[in-house]
Amino acid sequence: MITCPCGMVFHSKIYEYVNTRQDPQLRYTVLAGLLNISTCPNCGRRAAHPRHFIYSDPEHSLLVYVDPSSDISEEARQLTLDKLRSVHQEVGIEVNYTFPAGEKSRGEERGMGVIIPARQQRKEANAPSAPPLHVVFGLDQLHELINASLSQQERLGRLALRTSSHREAERGQLLDIARKFASELQCQVDVEILPGEYTVWLYGSRRQIGAIMRELTPQG
Numbered sequence: 001m002i003t004c005p006c007g008m009v010f011h012s013k014i015y016e017y018v019n020t021r022q023d024p025q026l027r028y029t030v031l032a033g034l035l036n037i038s039t040c041p042n043c044g045r046r047a048a049h050p051r052h053f054i055y056s057d058p059e060h061s062l063l064v065y066v067d068p069s070s071d072i073s074e075e076a077r078q079l080t081l082d083k084l085r086s087v088h089q090e091v092g093i094e095v096n097y098t099f100p101a102g103e104k105s106r107g108e109e110r111g112m113g114v115i116i117p118a119r120q121q122r123k124e125a126n127a128p129s130a131p132p133l134h135v136v137f138g139l140d141q142l143h144e145l146i147n148a149s150l151s152q153q154e155r156l157g158r159l160a161l162r163t164s165s166h167r168e169a170e171r172g173q174l175l176d177i178a179r180k181f182a183s184e185l186q187c188q189v190d191v192e193i194l195p196g197e198y199t200v201w202l203y204g205s206r207r208q209i210g211a212i213m214r215e216l217t218p219q220g
């Protein structure tokens with residue numbers, strides 16, 4: 001439950017675990033920078049609810065522990081890494097720490113990761129192999145990892161439906177159209193309310209957004 005300074009009380013989902021197989025549209029929520037951001041349905045005010053989360057994309061063998069704060073101390077980073085390593089050694093998967101771009105730490109090349117092999121072999125030889133766990137600090141790094149795993153057509157596309165009308169009915173209609181497409185094509189809807197302008201954004205893969213654009217374009 002979120003209480004907006006305007007007085008509106010509304011529900012907003014806060015994620016600690018994102019699985020793109022269960023919720024394919026969440027990949028694009030993440031890429032649009034809208035995960036764990038609430039938007040007040042009354043005044044449009046946004047509020048961030050930063051917390052660490054796991055991003056799991058089994059389809060692209062991507063497993064990431066995300067600490068959304070990029071400006072934390074080296075000690076805090078180390079603490080997080082040590083904690084994750086001890087947990088994941090038990091289950092026998094690799095921990096892959098990607099250094100923040102631009103930071104040259106311990107002689108690492110810019111942006112390169114360190115792979116710490118699991119100390120233990122998996123006990124069951126035929127158990128499905130888990131992808132290595134990437135650890136990132138800051139959402140930019142997560143976006144880089146995700147984009148690297150996606151084909152051009154799978155990357156983020158977006159489309160704006162906009163009206164300058166203040167009439168509730170017209171705005172509602174726009175939102176209904178967007179929601180209809182979103183549920184059909186597993187896209188994400190986000191409302192942006194500015195003075196004199198009401199915009200409904202649709203986020204999805206370039207393929208999905210392209211399909212919506214074709215539908216919206218009047219046929220000759």
Ligand SMILES: [Zn+2]
Binds near residue numbers: 005008041
């Ligand atoms: Zn509000």
